[in-house]
Amino acid sequence: MTCSVHESENGLVLELAGEVTIGQTAKIREELLKALFQTTHITVSLKGVTDMDTSGLQLLMSAQKAAEKSGIKFNFTGQPPAFRRAAERISLTGGTEGPFVGGNA
Numbered sequence: 793m794t795c796s797v798h799e800s801e802n803g804l805v806l807e808l809a810g811e812v813t814i815g816q817t818a819k820i821r822e823e824l825l826k827a828l829f830q831t832t833h834i835t836v837s838l839k840g841v842t843d844m845d846t847s848g849l850q851l852l853m854s855a856q857k858a859a860e861k862s863g864i865k866f867n868f869t870g871q872p873p874a875f876r877r878a879a880e881r882i883s884l885t886g887g888t889e890g891p892f893v894g895g896n897a
Contacts, residue, residue, distance in 0.1 A: 794840075795823050803833025803865070809840025812848035812874075820848070824855040832864055839870025849878040 793810035804827045812820065827834050836852060838844075852868075859866035868875075 793819070795820055797823055797827060800835070803831040803835065805835045805837055807837040807840065809842075811843040812838075812841050812852075813843060813845045814847040817847055817851045821851055821855075824851070828855070828859060828862065828864060834859060834864060834866045835869055836867070837869050838872055838875050841872050841874050844874040844878040846878055846882055849875070849882065 793808070793812065793816040795809075795816075796807045798805055798807070806820075806823055806827060808820065810816075824834075834855075836855075856866045
């Protein structure tokens, strides 16, 4: 798993690649927490994610909720099949237009 952060014209971009599973959530959490204190807009790029379990998805959902409570824009790009499968396992989607997955592409 790789997790890199860079600035864009809209804020910070956190790029994830590889497996986003329970074994990697501590590192991702650390990067997300840093980002929450550095910007007003976070984009999480998931295009390189090859596997995601529900703990990885839960971490991303928690970060999104914390960001929104703090007035920080938080969105996702490049949602791969692994992301959608994890969301479907915990019934967050109604196909491709669920409350968490739809609208954040």
